[in-house]
Amino acid sequence: MTTPRIAFIGAGNMAASLIGGMRAQGVGAESIRASDRGAEQREKISAQYGIDVFASNAEAINGVDVIVLSIKPQAMKEVCLDLAPHIKDGQLIVSIAAGISSASLANWLGERAIVRCMPNTPALLRQGVSGLYANPQVSAEQRQQAEQLLSAVGLALWLDEEHLIDAVTAVSGSGPAYFFLLIEAMTAAGEKLGLPRETAEKLTQQTALGAAQMAIASDVDAAELRRRVTSPAGTTEAAIKTFQAGGFEALVDAALNAAAQRSAELAEQLGK
Ligand SMILES: NC(=O)C1=CN([C@@H]2O[C@H](COP(=O)(O)OP(=O)(O)OC[C@H]3O[C@@H](n4cnc5c(N)ncnc54)[C@H](OP(=O)(O)O)[C@@H]3O)[C@@H](O)[C@H]2O)C=CC1
Ligand SMILES: O=C(O)[C@@H]1CCC=N1
Known part of the structure; x- marks a missing residue:
């Protein structure tokens, strides 16, 4: 072609x-x-x-x-x-x-x-x-x-x-911004824990890249990959429990719904 x-x-x-x-x-x-x-x-x-x-x-x-x-x-x-x-x-x-x-x-x-x-x-x-x-x-x-x-x-x-384009917009169209937000937040938290900013940033960025590549390459799902990082009574468990206590999954669900709804609203407002 x-x-x-x-x-x-x-x-x-x-x-x-x-x-x-x-x-x-x-x-x-x-x-x-x-x-x-x-x-x-x-x-x-x-x-x-x-x-x-x-x-x-x-x-x-x-x-x-x-x-x-x-x-x-x-x-x-x-x-x-x-x-x-x-x-x-x-x-x-x-x-x-x-x-x-x-x-x-x-x-x-x-x-x-x-x-x-x-x-x-x-x-x-x-x-x-x-x-x-x-x-x-x-x-x-x-x-x-x-x-x-x-x-x-x-x-x-x-x-x-x-x-389904509304859902795609919510997941991947807007999605890079969510990961950038997480990178910003993890970098700031790492800095507060005493790391030089550049080191915190590099650690975060490379971790995001490595995790995404593992999720793509692996034949098990993300939940299993997460469990493999999470030692019983270890450090990851302490962090994940904190995320869950703060309503992380519900927050992500609400955020993606807001994006999909906005996509539908734009269609309503601008489509005539
Ligand atoms: N950014 C993203 O991550 C994504 C964006 N999209 C979609 O892509 C589209 C573009 O977004 P994005 O690239 O971010 O927007 P931008 O504002 O960066 O780009 C649009 C460009 O078009 C120009 N423009 C505006 N009116 C006219 C016109 N009448 N004739 C010629 N050029 C014109 C704008 O000029 P001026 O600045 O003067 O207005 C601007 O340079 C949007 O519809 C968005 O929904 C889809 C997926 C992801
Ligand atoms: O925020 C927006 O409206 C555009 C569409 C998806 C990403 N950026």
């Missing part, structure tokens, strides 16, 4: 992560272009990845196979209505916006092949994960194009039902 030509509409954080990951995987700069309303943003992404940039969204999509909508959900309706007359049959729309349904996109863009997906920022290091949903207009070749785009920057998992 040849590399599809891709235009990113909005060259912010997430577009940069996807473009950076694709370039690192060897996708040629000539296959990627981006538009952004900000001159500084355009210069930055062009200098960093050697891609062509455009001030006009309509110009950016001319002749591409895939249009990635990578603007904030709040900007989506206006951008789509402006872009609609310029989209050609056969162009695939990929939206990465939280909480904007394929039905809303179809209202603004017309009946088009649309893949909704929820990536995450570790895409920049090609360690991302995305959930993808294709509407019925998406052809087998277009499914492959979307998968090729997202699998260039990590794991790409198809979903049969669109509403």
Whole structure:
């Protein structure tokens, strides 16, 4: 399969992560272009990845196979209505916006092949994960194009039902922020225990990486891996009991529910 030509509409954080990951995987700069309303943003992404940039969204999509909508959900309706007359049959729309349904996109863009997906920022290091949903207009070749785009920057998992994107957003779209929060908190606690900040930070970061890699590589689940660290009446048990007494699991459950609910609310507020 040849590399599809891709235009990113909005060259912010997430577009940069996807473009950076694709370039690192060897996708040629000539296959990627981006538009952004900000001159500084355009210069930055062009200098960093050697891609062509455009001030006009309509110009950016001319002749591409895939249009990635990578603007904030709040900007989506206006951008789509402006872009609609310029989209050609056969162009695939990929939206990465939280909480904007394929039905809303179809209202603004017309009946088009649309893949909704929820990536995450570790895409920049090609360690991302995305959930993808294709509407019925998406052809087998277009499914492959979307998968090729997202699998260039990590794991790409198809979903049969669109509403599950809210759950993906809560788990992995927003997920890096939860792990960063834990890294911040563990680093601060380590520092309070007397470690130099840099040492506390490195210990925490490497532990997070090692634990994630063990969870992926192991044939037992995370609960069993946790039990293997937790010696009876030992140090880990003291920490885990403290987490549980503070309602850790319920807190995580409530946090992910809040994210999923916000995703559904955005759809309600911004989808009309
Ligand atoms: N960040 C993340 O971790 C993730 C984000 N997403 C989704 O990705 C999308 C983008 O998020 P993110 O990259 O963080 O956002 P950013 O604000 O970093 O990027 C959006 C870019 O689009 C520009 N822009 C705004 N309006 C227009 C327009 N009319 N035409 C062209 N460019 C425009 C913005 O400029 P300006 O700054 O001037 O507004 C900005 O540079 C969102 O929909 C979000 O839900 C999905 C998964 C993870
Ligand atoms: O916070 C947000 O709304 C976006 C979507 C997932 C990650 N960032």
